[in-house]
Amino acid sequence: MASESKTVIYAAMAGNLLIAVTKFIAGGITGSSAMLSEGIHSVVDTGNQLLLLLGMKRAQKPADAQFPFGYGKEIYFWSFVVAMLIFSIGAGVSLYEGVQHVLHPEEMRNPLVNYIVLALGIxxxxxxxxxxLNEFRKAKGKWTYVEAVQRGKDPSLFMVVFEDSAALLGLFVALAGVGLSQLTGNPIFDGAASIIIGLILAGTAVWLAVETKGLLIGESANKRVVDGIRRLAEKEPLIEQVHELLTMHMGPDFVLVNISVRFARHTNATEIEQAIAKLDKAIKKDFSSVKRVFIEAESYYGVDSLPVEHAENS
Known part of the structure; x- marks a missing residue:
């Protein structure tokens, strides 16, 4: 999954770099507020993709004494930073430029330059x-697009789709603003387009922040994974009852599992240890994203937990 995510990010960076400079040149030549907003949008997107790559690289750092479960959540942190940058810089500057252009309209010069740049941008x-979108479609499987965003644990893929969707929509809005300004001779339409672009970016940023917040705090594995782990535990002959089953994503491909079970009466310590090792192996075989498993054997009478745990790296 990581290699596909990086490919998507590199492709998005290439597109943004190709068009960002031309947008600023066109905005400077024509005086279009919408074009300047689009230039800022492309620069912010390029910076965001660099941050995502940084997060993906730092997430690969091996576990150490300070972070015994590794650095997988780095990708979630930097994804949240990306959302904040889209909101504060992308949306903020676009809204400011739009409002200024509406309050102090300037006649557009050489609109043909805008049309050429916008066409190239599109x-x-x-x-x-x-x-x-094609890579995201492959990754989402049978889920709908909304479900894939809500349940997905790798934000790098859906964040690029969000950013590119907002960028494409912004380009069409800018095209409409430039066209209306030229047709009517009223430059306010250009400023209004910049305001709309700012609102699109703000909405995108809020949605991205909401989706990454849960992962950053500590979101559980998907229901399919949790239910599958519970079924495996319940199939173990020596386990009478599965009590608490806790999971948490420590990264896109790193799930931490903690299970509290009650073994059959008169099961000895050796049998418990063998059953735990067997269950640990079965869970990791069926769910490759599960990297650490802790299994706690509860007292038969539910008074105290027996000090029997098992945890291995896969």
Missing amino acids: VFEGASWAFA
Whole structure:
């Protein structure tokens, strides 16, 4: 999954870099507020993709004494930072530029330059968006797109799709603003387009922040994984009852599992140890994302927990 995510991010960076400079040049030549907003949008997106790559690299650091479960959540932290940057810089500057242009409208110069740059932007952003969407479609499986975003544990894929979707929509809004300003001779439409672009970015940022917040705090594994682990535990002949089953994503491909079970009466310590080792192996075989398993054997009478735990790296 990581290699596919990186490919999507590199493709998005290439598209943004190809068009960002031309947007700023076009905005400077024509005086279009919408074009300047789009230029800022592309720069922010490029920076965001660099941050995602940084997060993915830092998430690969091995576990140490300070972080015994590794650095997998780095990708969640940097994804949340990306959402904040889209909101504060992308949306904030676009809204400011739009409001200023509405309050102090300036006549647009050489609108043909805007049309050329916007057309190129739509081609580059569209290609990046199609590539990211195709990879996301492969990763989501049978889930709907909304379910894949809500249940997905790798934000790097859906964040690029979100960013590219917002960028593509922003380009069409900018095109409409430039066109209306030219047709009517009223530059306020250009400023209004910049405001709409800012609102699109703000909405995108809020949605991304909400989706990454749960992962950053400590979201459980998907229901399919949790139910599957419970079934495996219940199938173990020596386990009479499965009590608490806790899971948490420590990274996109790292699930931590803690199970509290009650073994049959008169089961000796050797049998318990063998059953725990067997269950640990079965869980990791069926669910490759499960890296650490802790199994706690409860007292038969439910008074105290027996000090029998098992945890291995896969």
